[in-house]
Amino acid sequence: MTLRTDPLDARLTGVLGGRTAGAFEKALSLQTLGDLLRHYPRRYAERGELTDLSALREGDTVTVLAEVRSVTVRPMRQRRGTILEAVISDGQETMSLTFFNQRWRERELKAGRRGLFSGQVTRFRGALQLAHPDFELFPEGDAGDERKAQEFASALIPIYPAAKGVTSWQIRSAVDLALAQVTSLDDPLPESVRTERGLLPLTDALHAIHRPATRADVQSAIERLRFEEALVLQVLLAQRRAELRALRATRRVPSSTPLADAFDDRLPFTLTEGQLAVSAQIAEDMADEHPMHRLLQGDVGSGKTIVALRAMLRVVDAGGQAALLAPTEVLATQHHRTISAMLGPLAQRGMLEGADVSTRITLLTGSQKAAERRAALLDVVSGDAGIVVGTHALLQEHVDFHDLALVVVDEQHRFGVEQRAALAAKSREGTRPHVLVMTATPIPRTVAMTVFGDVDVSTLAEVPAGRAGVTTHIVAARDQPALLARAWQRAREEVEQGHRVFVVCPRIGDGQEGGDGPEGGEVEEASAPSGDADGDGGDRPRAAAVLELAQALREGPLAGLRVGVLHGRMPAEEKDDVMRRFADTSARDGIDVLVSTTVIEVGVDVPDATMMVIVDADRFGISQLHQLRGRVGRGSLPGLCLLVTEAEAGSTARARLDAVASTTDGFVLSELDLDLRREGDVLGSAQSGSRRTLRLLEVARHADVIADARLVAAAIVDADPGLDANPALAHAVATLVRDEQAEFLEKA
Ligand code: ADP
Ligand code: MG
Numbered sequence: 001m002t003l004r005t006d007p008l009d010a011r012l013t014g015v016l017g018g019r020t021a022g023a024f025e026k027a028l029s030l031q032t033l034g035d036l037l038r039h040y041p042r043r044y045a046e047r048g049e050l051t052d053l054s055a056l057r058e059g060d061t062v063t064v065l066a067e068v069r070s071v072t073v074r075p076m077r078q079r080r081g082t083i084l085e086a087v088i089s090d091g092q093e094t095m096s097l098t099f100f101n102q103r104w105r106e107r108e109l110k111a112g113r114r115g116l117f118s119g120q121v122t123r124f125r126g127a128l129q130l131a132h133p134d135f136e137l138f139p140e141g142d143a144g145d146e147r148k149a150q151e152f153a154s155a156l157i158p159i160y161p162a163a164k165g166v167t168s169w170q171i172r173s174a175v176d177l178a179l180a181q182v183t184s185l186d187d188p189l190p191e192s193v194r195t196e197r198g199l200l201p202l203t204d205a206l207h208a209i210h211r212p213a214t215r216a217d218v219q220s221a222i223e224r225l226r227f228e229e230a231l232v233l234q235v236l237l238a239q240r241r242a243e244l245r246a247l248r249a250t251r252r253v254p255s256s257t258p259l260a261d262a263f264d265d266r267l268p269f270t271l272t273e274g275q276l277a278v279s280a281q282i283a284e285d286m287a288d289e290h291p292m293h294r295l296l297q298g299d300v301g302s303g304k305t306i307v308a309l310r311a312m313l314r315v316v317d318a319g320g321q322a323a324l325l326a327p328t329e330v331l332a333t334q335h336h337r338t339i340s341a342m343l344g345p346l347a348q349r350g351m352l353e354g355a356d357v358s359t360r361i362t363l364l365t366g367s368q369k370a371a372e373r374r375a376a377l378l379d380v381v382s383g384d385a386g387i388v389v390g391t392h393a394l395l396q397e398h399v400d401f402h403d404l405a406l407v408v409v410d411e412q413h414r415f416g417v418e419q420r421a422a423l424a425a426k427s428r429e430g431t432r433p434h435v436l437v438m439t440a441t442p443i444p445r446t447v448a449m450t451v452f453g454d455v456d457v458s459t460l461a462e463v464p465a466g467r468a469g470v471t472t473h474i475v476a477a478r479d480q481p482a483l484l485a486r487a488w489q490r491a492r493e494e495v496e497q498g499h500r501v502f503v504v505c506p507r508i509g510d511g512q513e514g515g516d517g518p519e520g521g522e523v524e525e526a527s528a529p530s531g532d533a534d535g536d537g538g539d540r541p542r543a544a545a546v547l548e549l550a551q552a553l554r555e556g557p558l559a560g561l562r563v564g565v566l567h568g569r570m571p572a573e574e575k576d577d578v579m580r581r582f583a584d585t586s587a588r589d590g591i592d593v594l595v596s597t598t599v600i601e602v603g604v605d606v607p608d609a610t611m612m613v614i615v616d617a618d619r620f621g622i623s624q625l626h627q628l629r630g631r632v633g634r635g636s637l638p639g640l641c642l643l644v645t646e647a648e649a650g651s652t653a654r655a656r657l658d659a660v661a662s663t664t665d666g667f668v669l670s671e672l673d674l675d676l677r678r679e680g681d682v683l684g685s686a687q688s689g690s691r692r693t694l695r696l697l698e699v700a701r702h703a704d705v706i707a708d709a710r711l712v713a714a715a716i717v718d719a720d721p722g723l724d725a726n727p728a729l730a731h732a733v734a735t736l737v738r739d740e741q742a743e744f745l746e747k748a
Helices: 012-016 018-028 033-037 103-107 146-154 168-181 191-197 202-210 215-246 258-266 273-286 304-317 329-347 370-382 417-424 445-451 481-496 546-555 572-583 622-629 652-662 666-677 703-719 727-747
Strands: 043-046 061-075 082-089 094-100 114-124 127-131 134-137 156-159 293-298 321-326 360-364 385-391 404-409 434-439 456-460 470-476 500-504 563-566 593-596 609-615 639-645
Touching (some): 012 018, 012 168, 033 168, 061 146, 191 215, 202 215, 215 703, 215 727, 273 293, 273 304, 273 456, 293 304, 304 329, 304 434, 321 329, 329 360, 329 572, 360 370, 470 481, 470 652, 481 639, 500 546, 563 572, 609 622, 622 639, 639 652
Parallel strands (some): 094 127, 293 456, 321 385, 321 404, 500 593, 500 609, 563 593, 609 639
Antiparallel strands (some): 061 082, 114 127, 114 134
């Protein structure tokens, strides 16, 4: 890549001075000139009509052309600080302007200076005044004219997303300084791309978005800058695709598939068309000499695990090994257990019960005893283990594989850059394993295009037949206390019929608030998803907690039942034990009702579980609720899910619950989720506070822009993979990577 210095990379310190720059960095994470110029106005205010002083009315927003008559400064009476009062006149009438703690304005507001003053008219002690007006003084000796005054009055005043310690007004003056530094920036958009679409050059667009003369200026600036965001992102994804295509993998083409065939013969059901089609696609991917990077999405219970297992057996048939990575130890252990059961003698190589054609499936977790772990590691390095199950840590750790052919990542949306790097370390002779990522969180098409632009996506759309499904109801705890009592009664009835009940709470309640469970599988205080505009976050009562509720249930409505608890801060062994007792109906020490946090959200499979009560359900997001609910109604028994909430009918929080109750179609829900999260106006979506990667581009609304940018990006990267001919674009991509990593670091 070409080394170059970009004026936008200049540190703010040089432009604003150390103190102000420090405040900008602290409050808004803005460090460079580019950061500041990409901090776009949230909206634009109008100064108001040019008005004579005689025509002022209280409450109007106006601009007046007048001359300063006198200025006085006095201390405030009640508080520390000063009031600066200026009296202005248009030759006939007079009025006063007041400024609090802005003594320094004395230097400019001198008697005799003429200028334009705008703000909202208020009444103080009977007289009209303008408090903290926005103003512009004419150069000394210039009386100003009507045309200038009209221009000033009709100009749009940018209002910036401010933050603690930095006001919109300060940002406005900083941007003025910054704009003065940029006169002709190199444009990341190729000229031809720009002219074809009638888009502004970068420099013009930045000036227009910060200092527009008209609303139309704002619009064309936004169009141009939004397209640029889309293009830079798509170029990055296109480059990553190209890099992946350049990697090498071993082709995994078994000459025969005895293990995979024997497994299919053992299945107690017929595979769905979708499962067969995706399996065939995966087989084709793995026959290529470039590594597969495929995302398999399918609603909870759509049968992804079988697809993964068939792929794993295929590579074992071809002589390689497969690793299955789960997000938590609970899930890894469960996978190991269910897959072992499904494979039966096929996974008992070397044992008495082992089939003629067989392999071994090995579990590797951090909490294993040393001897157990050593034996497992030996199986992995010798190749005796065809399938290795563990958590994501498996990749980071120093686990040597004999011949790792396929990595399956369960319940994850993204196989990050970091994980790909870890995989590189597991490669043999410069080849990489094939990768299959599975997620139950359906991804809207536009999001797939934006965020997952560098992987292939397959979808399991149909759910296997014979699944009884789940019915969802909302229980408004405040208005219908009897309903809640009835819910616990129903739980009792389910247990009496030999079924299992989940109760989910947002908090653990062990006094150690804040922070995730050790495996990051849950959030202690389930955070209300963004877009919750109810504004009731601060003072509402604390959400229900696992330990407290379990106790209350044992002593109250569920007395006599076996109530267990599960949360992320329990030791792995204990969690595992609880899950086993809950899953195994016949166990003496079985658990009937499991009160837990969201650790059970992903993948847990207990076919006898028929009911789930989610307490303070409004504290969870749509996709989380959908995932949770997917834990019941998985077998032939119908499931019931109750969303207990105190949220008012009609609130945003309640709208999320209504959505979840209205459909079990995960794809419909993911679109609804995207809609509910969407913020009002386009510019308004810029969150106050930190830098964001996408400021003007909204994935939900700008599918056409994204699709267009994707085509352009593909053509650019095809012709010039390193972007050597377009250093400005290369630079913009590098900046995006920097921001993306910063975001990642903040989350980690
Ligand atoms: P998920 O996509 O949520 O990971 P699983 O793979 O865990 O789903 O499958 C859920 C349940 O459905 C499992 O018990 C599995 O054995 C069963 N299953 C998978 N495929 C089929 C099928 N084609 N017909 C019937 N049941 C199936
Ligand atoms: Mg699963």
